[in-house]
Amino acid sequence: MSQDMISRPSRRRILRTGVAAAALGGLGAPALIRQANAQSQFDWKRAAGQKIDVILAKSPRADIYQRYEKEFTALTGIEVSSEQIPEQQQRQKVMIEFTSGSPSFDVVNLALHVQKRIAAKGKWMEDLRPYLADASITSPDYDFADFGKAGLAYATQSDGRLDTIPIFVDYWMIYYNKELFAQKGIEYPKSLDELKLAAKALTDPAKGVYGFVSRGLKNANIPVWTSWLLGQGLETIDASGKLLTETPEAIWAAEYYRDLNKNFAPPGTIGFNWNECQTTFMQGRAAMWLDGIGFTAPVEDPKVSRVVGKVGYGVTPPGPKAHHSATFADGLGIAAGSKKKQAAWLYIQWATNKVNQLRFLKEGGGAPARNSVYGDRETVTSSKFGTQWFDCILESAKIGRPGLPVIIPVQEFRDVFGVALTNTLTGGDPATELKKATEAFKPILEASEKG
Structure with missing residues (x-):
C-alpha cells in the first residue's frame, strides 16, 4: 500500500525515479514506506478507532477514493463509511441534511460552482485555515501551496474562509x-x-x-x-x-x-x-x-x-x-456539525494528497487541483490522452473564470x-x-x- 503523500522525505526525487508510478498502481513500495515512516514524526494514528462518514457525488474521482480508502484505514486506524450518490440527488441530500442542522456525514463533497454561496450563508462548513495552520494536526508533507489558483479561488469564500480543499477543476x-x-x-x-x-x-x-x-x-x-x-x-x-x-x-x-x-x-x-x-x-x-x-x-x-x-x-x-x-470545481470539506473533525481532517489530507491527485490523471478522474501532478513527465508521456490534453489543461488554467x-x-x-x-x-x-x-x-x- 502507498503512504506516499503523507510521509515521504523527498517527493521530487521519488517522482523522478518513477517510484510514485508503482505506488499509483497499488503495487506498494515497502522500503520507501519504512524510510518515510522512520523520518516522519507526524501522528496519523491520533484518531485510531474512530469511524467517519463521507458523502461523495458519483464520479470517477469518488470511484478512486473508494478503491483506495483501505490505505487510509491502514495508515490511520480510522474506518471510512463512504457513499456515492448521483450528482443531483447528492446535492439535494446535502441541502436537506445541512438545513436540518444534524448532517449524518463528517466529510462532504461540494460542487463549488453550485453550492459555494449557500454553504457560506448557511455556515455549513468548518473553516479549514486554522487546521492548515496547526502543525500538530497537518502533515508537514501536505504542501498546501501546491494547489492551483483556480481551485483555491472556488474554495475560498468572499470573507476569506476556506470551506473546502479543491480536488478537481473542470x-x-x-x-x-x-x-x-x-x-x-x-x-x-x-x-x-x-x-x-x-x-x-x-x-x-x-x-x-x-x-x-x-x-x-x-x-x-x-x-x-x-x-x-x-x-x-x-x-x-x-x-x-x-x-x-x-x-x-x-x-x-x-x-x-x-x-x-x-x-x-x-x-x-x-x-x-x-x-x-x-x-x-x-x-x-x-x-x-x-x-x-x-x-x-x-x-x-x-x-x-x-x-x-x-x-x-x-x-x-x-x-x-x-x-x-x-471553469467548475469540486472540493472536500468538514461538516461544521461533525463530532469527528480531527479524523475528518486526516481523511481530507489523504484524499487530496499528491498520490491521489496523480491517480486522477492516470485513472480517468479528470483535472486535479494540484499543480505538481502536471509536471510528472512519466504520467504525461505514458497517458493515453496525449500531451495535447495536458497542454490544454495548463493553458485553460491560465485563463479560467467561473x-x-x-x-x-x-x-x-x-x-x-x-x-x-x-x-x-x-x-x-x-x-x-x-x-x-x-x-x-x-x-x-x-x-x-x-x-
Whole structure:
C-alpha cells in the first residue's frame, strides 16, 4: 500500500525515479514506506478507532477514493463509511441534511460552482485555515501551496474562509476530430468567428456529420452560453450582484449559441445533455464538441469510441473582447456539525494528497487541483490522452473564470435562463427571451440574499 503523500522525505526525487508510478498502481513500495515512516514524526494514528462518514457525488474521482480508502484505514486506524450518490440527488441530500442542522456525514463533497454561496450563508462548513495552520494536526508533507489558483479561488469564500480543499477543476474546452478537420484542410480555430466558420464548413448532413455539438437541454445548456459570454469579457452577474443578462454582450452570446446549435449541430440537440453530445462526438458525427475536459476518458476508450487517436484537445478560442475558459470545481470539506473533525481532517489530507491527485490523471478522474501532478513527465508521456490534453489543461488554467454565478439560487438561474436559451432554438428572439428571463429571475435572486 502507498503512504506516499503523507510521509515521504523527498517527493521530487521519488517522482523522478518513477517510484510514485508503482505506488499509483497499488503495487506498494515497502522500503520507501519504512524510510518515510522512520523520518516522519507526524501522528496519523491520533484518531485510531474512530469511524467517519463521507458523502461523495458519483464520479470517477469518488470511484478512486473508494478503491483506495483501505490505505487510509491502514495508515490511520480510522474506518471510512463512504457513499456515492448521483450528482443531483447528492446535492439535494446535502441541502436537506445541512438545513436540518444534524448532517449524518463528517466529510462532504461540494460542487463549488453550485453550492459555494449557500454553504457560506448557511455556515455549513468548518473553516479549514486554522487546521492548515496547526502543525500538530497537518502533515508537514501536505504542501498546501501546491494547489492551483483556480481551485483555491472556488474554495475560498468572499470573507476569506476556506470551506473546502479543491480536488478537481473542470475546464471547458473544445474536443475536435482531427481527421475531419484534415479532410477539409481546416486548422483549429483561433477565434470564435473562425470557430463558426469551421463549424459551417465541416457540416455535411448528407453524410450525417455536423460541425459542432453542445448541450441544448434547458438548465444543462447554461455553461455553453456563459462560455461564449466570457469571450466578451463578462460574467452573468457583476461584483455588486447586478445581473448582466440583458447586456449587448449577453445577447450576442445567446445569438452565437443559437446559431451554432440551430445551423451546424445534429437534429434534436435541443434535448442534448453532455452524454448525448459525448456519444455523438464519439460516433464521429460531430467535428467539435464544447464541454468539460473531465469527460475525456470514454472518448479515448476503444470499447465505446470510434474516434480513438483522432481527437484533438483545444483551448476555447478567444471571443471579440477576451479569452477565457469557463471553469467548475469540486472540493472536500468538514461538516461544521461533525463530532469527528480531527479524523475528518486526516481523511481530507489523504484524499487530496499528491498520490491521489496523480491517480486522477492516470485513472480517468479528470483535472486535479494540484499543480505538481502536471509536471510528472512519466504520467504525461505514458497517458493515453496525449500531451495535447495536458497542454490544454495548463493553458485553460491560465485563463479560467467561473462558468456559473456564485449565488444561492444557481439551479433556478440555470432553469430560468436555460429555458430562454432553448426557446431561441425554436424561433425565440434572443434579446426578448433574455429580457423575460431577467425579469423573472431578478426577484428570486434578491429574495435569496434576504434574512
